[in-house]
Amino acid sequence: MKTLIYYPNFEPPTTEWLKFAILYLDRLESIVPYNREHLISDDYRRLQNETDLVELFSPTDGQGYRATLNAITETEKFLTRPYEFSGLFNRPNVLRDWRNPNTWNYEIHEGKFSYSWIAYCEEQEIGIRTQDGILLSENLAFLYMTHLAKEIAFDRGADIITDNLNYDHYTSFSRGRTPLAQRHQFIKGIIKLKVPQNLNSISLQSLIDFRNRNIELINSFNQQIDLVENAIGNGITEEQFITNYNYTLNTLIAEITNLGINTASIPLGFYALTTNVNVLNYEYAREILAGLGIIHNGYHAIKKSLRDSRNERNCRKYLVRLSHLK
Template sequence: MTDFLYYPGFEIEDEEWLKFALLYMREVHTIVPYEADNYLSSKHKALKDSTNLLVSYRPSYDEGEKSTYDAIDIIQSIIKNPSRNLGILGEVNILEYWRQSQNQDTELFNTKFSPEFVRFCNEYGLCHETYNGIKLPKQLVLIYMSVFAHNIGDHKGMSVITDIKEQRRISKINNKAWRHNPGYEELKAMKKVIGLQIPTDLKNIPLEEIVKLRNKQSFQKKLRAFHLALSDFTSTPEMKLTESNCKNIHEHLSISILDLSSEITGYATATAATALGIWLVFSSNGDNLELVKEFLGLGSTIGGTIQVYEKIQQTRDKFLAARYLTDLKKLGKNHLEISNTQNHGLSV
């Protein structure tokens, strides 16, 4: 699976998006210079310590230097022809707006740019210096962070993502942001898949409950298996996961499990099947228990036992992947029932 780089801030702002990330994503890298560690919220620190989701990406000087010159080119083009981006920036005299000190209210840390960027901004009156770096108008910071994040993404082979609508709008000024982003397309599709599985809004499920589910070892196994199955699904020629075909992943998993069922049915004695089931359970410390329950009684000859076991091992990831979707459904159903009970309790 693709590595994801979140921007523009140090931490994910939208809690519903954060919940989705906890349920689906293996890791999310957020751009955090070392000197910014003390500015992280207690919530972000707690999640970073208690889960394996968040990773702090430490930007390099070279990344900041390249982004400096790329951003200067974009900002200069805006200053020369401000009306070109009127629909995005929304100010006729954008340079005058940016020069007003009260509008320079968003801080950009030193590590993210080179001294040349400060010189350029000072020349046009676009910033004032702070202890940590410089303060700029928010629009300029979002333009810069779009350039910075996409440069890091290109350098490290990471997919760049954001949950901020204004950032997505302003990123349209950056040509690199127009490139096809398959990782982001996959995320949009998976948000739809998860939305279909959970029969209640994510905002109704407490963050603590989602963290608790994510931290279960069994859920982590299913999540890894789901990503493997997803990779297998999208590796098929001309098959990419999109919002329009996201339901196909269910069919892909179901067919794999049905194939295994028919394979086992081809070998028929209950005794050997039971022996195989017991062996599977105890040889894996019980990890295969759900899988055995699914297929026990379908049968196998003694001669075919090894063949069946090999088939189970091949298909086990897809079975666990299907169980991942089941876990999501249970999570949503439980909180839907709680919500309904509470609502009924208010009636008189």
């Protein structure tokens, strides 16, 4: 099971990203100090209590200390050479922004950093302490939280993930963007193609129930994605992935022929069932072959389609079930 450290917020600010996550992520750990767990929303708490998806993680002092040192080192680059580095945040001069109190609209809560971070930000006039932590500009907060997430991920053998696309340049610069980000965009594309309606119109409870009923299939789906990880970077499309888990009428006939069965002996009803369907799902195709008496002793003789591993079969089933999700 893959654990992902989510940042920069306690939880995703929009339900759409979270709804996608319910359908394919293994485990999502949010960075929430123990004394701030009461700030979690009811919906996020429900996911924590009713599924295996969400966990809350309170940073250790060591993780906050190391993240503080790394964030100070990197912030120095922006302060000493603002025009050179500001483009990473799509700004002409981040130093001017960071020193403008009107931009201090993001609070990092105490428990995520060491005291040195507050002292440094106040010394440089790029932030101010608050009762609960420190207030600074959003992109500077993102810089810090990237380093904290990376420290936690390193300790836990995990990876990091964010839903904030406003700072893509900095994410890539800090090596926060990995093939994982591309993978998740690819999976979202598959889900959008398979789910018959907009996820926003499906209730959170329906998705929770769907996940809990299909958790084994979700695990198999992710393992099949693992097999095409390199192909994702080389341009495989979501449609091509889905096609690999479908049957066409011609494919079925070819497989039947390979079993040594004369297609002329196949009942007319077989063609009546399939000629109006360009693409068949795994379960329907298997029912057809079983009805023809082919799936008995000869089941394992079919070269490709029906010689699937358990994960392949479960992946097929999951894609079928996604297509019926409402």
